[in-house]
Amino acid sequence: MALAHVAVTGRDRRHLSELRNKFRAVVVGVQETRHGIVVDAYIPAERIDWLRQKGYSVKLLEEINAPSRVRQDQSRAAAESRLKRGRYGDVIWAGGYLTVDEVEAAVVLGERNHPGVFERIALPHRTWEKRQCHAFRIGRGTGKKRPAVCFLAGVHGREWGGPDILIYLGMRLLRAYRDGESIRLGHKVFTPAQIRTIVEKLDVIVFPQVNPDGRYFSMERYPWWRKNRRPAPKGRGSKSIGVDINRNYPFLWRFDRHFAPNTVDSSFKPSDYESYVGPRPASEPETRNVIWLLDRFPNIQYLVDLHSYGETILHSWGGDEYQSDDPHMSFLNPQYDGKRGRIHDNVYREYLPAADVVLASRMGKQMSGAIRQVRGRDYKVKPSVGLYPTAGASDDYAFSRHFVDRRKGKIIAYTLEFGRSRASTPFHPPYDEMRKVMREVTAGLLELCVELAKET
Numbered sequence: 432m433a434l435a436h437v438a439v440t441g442r443d444r445r446h447l448s449e450l451r452n453k454f455r456a457v458v459v460g461v462q463e464t465r466h467g468i469v470v471d472a473y474i475p476a477e478r479i480d481w482l483r484q485k486g487y488s489v490k491l492l493e494e495i496n497a498p499s500r501v502r503q504d505q506s507r508a509a510a511e512s513r514l515k516r517g518r519y520g521d522v523i524w525a526g527g528y529l530t531v532d533e534v535e536a537a538v539v540l541g542e543r544n545h546p547g548v549f550e551r552i553a554l555p556h557r558t559w560e561k562r563q564c565h566a567f568r569i570g571r572g573t574g575k576k577r578p579a580v581c582f583l584a585g586v587h588g589r590e591w592g593g594p595d596i597l598i599y600l601g602m603r604l605l606r607a608y609r610d611g612e613s614i615r616l617g618h619k620v621f622t623p624a625q626i627r628t629i630v631e632k633l634d635v636i637v638f639p640q641v642n643p644d645g646r647y648f649s650m651e652r653y654p655w656w657r658k659n660r661r662p663a664p665k666g667r668g669s670k671s672i673g674v675d676i677n678r679n680y681p682f683l684w685r686f687d688r689h690f691a692p693n694t695v696d697s698s699f700k701p702s703d704y705e706s707y708v709g710p711r712p713a714s715e716p717e718t719r720n721v722i723w724l725l726d727r728f729p730n731i732q733y734l735v736d737l738h739s740y741g742e743t744i745l746h747s748w749g750g751d752e753y754q755s756d757d758p759h760m761s762f763l764n765p766q767y768d769g770k771r772g773r774i775h776d777n778v779y780r781e782y783l784p785a786a787d788v789v790l791a792s793r794m795g796k797q798m799s800g801a802i803r804q805v806r807g808r809d810y811k812v813k814p815s816v817g818l819y820p821t822a823g824a825s826d827d828y829a830f831s832r833h834f835v836d837r838r839k840g841k842i843i844a845y846t847l848e849f850g851r852s853r854a855s856t857p858f859h860p861p862y863d864e865m866r867k868v869m870r871e872v873t874a875g876l877l878e879l880c881v882e883l884a885k886e887t
């Protein structure tokens with residue numbers, strides 16, 4: 432099956448939302464332009480004409496099968512050359528995406544080269560393929576009063592660049608701190624004083640590769656793979672492997688009960704290629720590792736989950752549009768079961784305190800501003816909810832924790848979709864392009880750290 436990356440315009444939002452529900456397109460992003468709403472999507476190439484007959488305007492951007500294979504070959508070649516030249520796990524030298532094992536090796540290197548400011552953290556749950564994951568904490572000193580930020584990446588297999596970004600960020604930060612130097616990223620500069628403040632005042636907690644099994648499968652076998660590698664239920668074939676980690680968190684997970692029919696982009700069918708939610712909330716070791724990390728560091732105030740692509744910085748909520756007037760109209764209130772998730776109505780909107788709206792959009796804009804300075808790319812800051820609502824995603828889960836249990840700290844959470852939609856194979860673009868993305872996203876995340884450190 433030839434898979435086509437397409438830009439689709441339709442008559443209106445309803446017509447476009449049928450793309451997924453009726454026509455099984457994979458919808459990646461939505462953009463409001465002068466010419467109407469444009470949807471970034473993937474469909475089998477042979478269905479393009481058929482969609483046109485249904486009244487959509489479809490522009491073919493790229494058939495991705497062949498270029499994806501090329502990307503896999505390039506990555507293998509780059510990894511081999513790193514190995515030959517003694518650069519195993521060196522993201523700064525790199526030349527191509529780090530392999531799954533190299534991401535782990537890079538964390539070991541960090542621990543060896545930067546004692547006293549680097550803590551390697553073993554996650555408690557092994558993946559289905561028995562991989563042991565590590566996170567790390569950068570920070571000089573300890574203490575409950577230190578605020579923390581948490582960065583996640585590598586949740587979806589095919590989004591290869593996330594782990595590279597976070598390893599790159601870690602290495603640049605550690606080296607600059609050790610050498611008392613600044614960090615220059617395109618036109619954006621962080622001064623030695625700012626670097627010192629970050630390392631000495633904050634805990635920077637980084638979990639670079641949440642779903643190594645899925646990333647491995649995408650890099651070595653099928654580039655389009657998104658989920659983890661949970662074995663198929665008994666009697667089912669390989670089509671029923673895997674759970675979407677970012678639909679598996681305990682936030683409105685029973686979407687059939689909590690949301691209005693045909694709103695959420697989730698599925699209870701293991702054979703759903705994109706967004707099977709799993710047999711239970713937090714059923715997956717990868718999900719439980721993230722939850723464990725948030726529990727282990729109750730001082731986390733901001734979380735950014737890196738995904739690709741689309742150049743957006745998304746803040747809560749993803750479950751519905753928000754309102755700041757009625758605290759009882761919230762995910763905690765079963766009265767609204769079956770009513771959530773219809774976009775552009777007032778029957779239900781998720782409660783977001785006005786002060787949190789300010790916090791989330793202010794910090795989002797800070798990040799976006801720093802990103803723009805690197806090479807001029809414009810990352811739009813907006814609420815997570817787009818053409819569809821989401822249930823069980825990391826950002827809503829992290830932010831919801833303190834509403835569920837007031838003893839837990841408030842976490843302002845973002846999903847940052849890095850990378851441009853018009854690159855070749857945008858889930859894993861050529862590495863030259865990826866390096867530019869690594870620099871700009873690093874600038875955004877460091878800016879968040881600088882701003883948070885200022886407040887303390």
Ligand SMILES: [Zn+2]
Nearest residue numbers: 587590738739
């Ligand atoms: Zn993703």
